[in-house]
Amino acid sequence: MPMDSRLEELAFEAAHDHSACVREALSAAAAICEERGVRLTPVRRRVLELVWSSHQAVKAYDLMAQMQGEMAQAAKPPTVYRALDFLMEQGLVHRVDSLNAYVGCPTPGRTHREQLLICTECGAVGEMEDPAVAHALGEAASRAGFSVQRQTVELQGICGACQSV
Amino acid sequence: MPMDSRLEELAFEAAHDHSACVREALSAAAAICEERGVRLTPVRRRVLELVWSSHQAVKAYDLMAQMQGEMAQAAKPPTVYRALDFLMEQGLVHRVDSLNAYVGCPTPGRTHREQLLICTECGAVGEMEDPAVAHALGEAASRAGFSVQRQTVELQGICGACQSV
């Protein structure tokens, strides 16, 4: 089994080697930043690592709390928000609007119009990019005379793993 | 022309008799609450009226500011949030997650899975309920083994009126 790219299917798999997810996300991020000539600084890298500490969406202030003590000084809000802004610009992290929280992108490196799946039971956040959804949204919007720039699609429900409990 | 139900098409129409929108929204709300045996109290009615003061999404604290002086005492956060919670439960108002703001529902009275259209130019928020979108989302989610309970679909872009400027 190759090491890459089942990342997007793992969010709802109860037991998996999550440390591999983190390693893969960090190394993909490093490669992407390298290629783009932007800097994955220690602060940014640490925030990304903490966002990836689980498949659940993470709150900005929880990141701050976890970074207390490990930086020279305590991490203040701007530090964390700036890192998150950078990571979102690079497509490495998504903001989950319905939760005011942040989740690592399992398929960074290409821009996409993802749809998020949020399990209300276990809190895990998965991601899909369904062409039929994209197409239907585009069609419907254009019938309404509306030109779409960005989209927020978040489905709340129960993931497969939680259904079979 | 009947008085009812073009409400959902008016959000992006530059010039229309908006006072008619407000009247219609309020009378529909009164009828719905009557029928359901729930109370559209003065506070709730006033909040709904203010939410409908335009087709743009309204911030909770702006509602409070507008209600200063007109209530016996100043409107405090719980007053406004409770009214908004009630109006959302009754499907009279939607929360726009990507804006932390609230907008009147143009087609209350039936529950639905709406998709919001948010114009980044004029700020107007329209709403559609496209069966193909609903179907595509349902299909894609169920292929992912995910059982959907609620959905947040918000498209940011430019409305027809703003495109033709």
Place this chain on the structure above:
DNA sequence: AAGTCGAACGTTATATTGTTACACTGCACG
């Protein structure tokens, strides 16, 4: 008529989330 109950609202305080403004540092580049 008096008692009781619950929904709605008022009040105070606080929690949570995010931004502004400005200072400092260190490295890339001339």
Place this chain on the structure above:
DNA sequence: CGTGCAGTGTAACAATATAACGTTCGACTT
């Protein structure tokens, strides 16, 4: 060497939302 700029540190604050508890008032019971 300067000089500029990206990144970070710091302090203050703004914006959004909730918790906890008290008060009012009308419907219903007795």
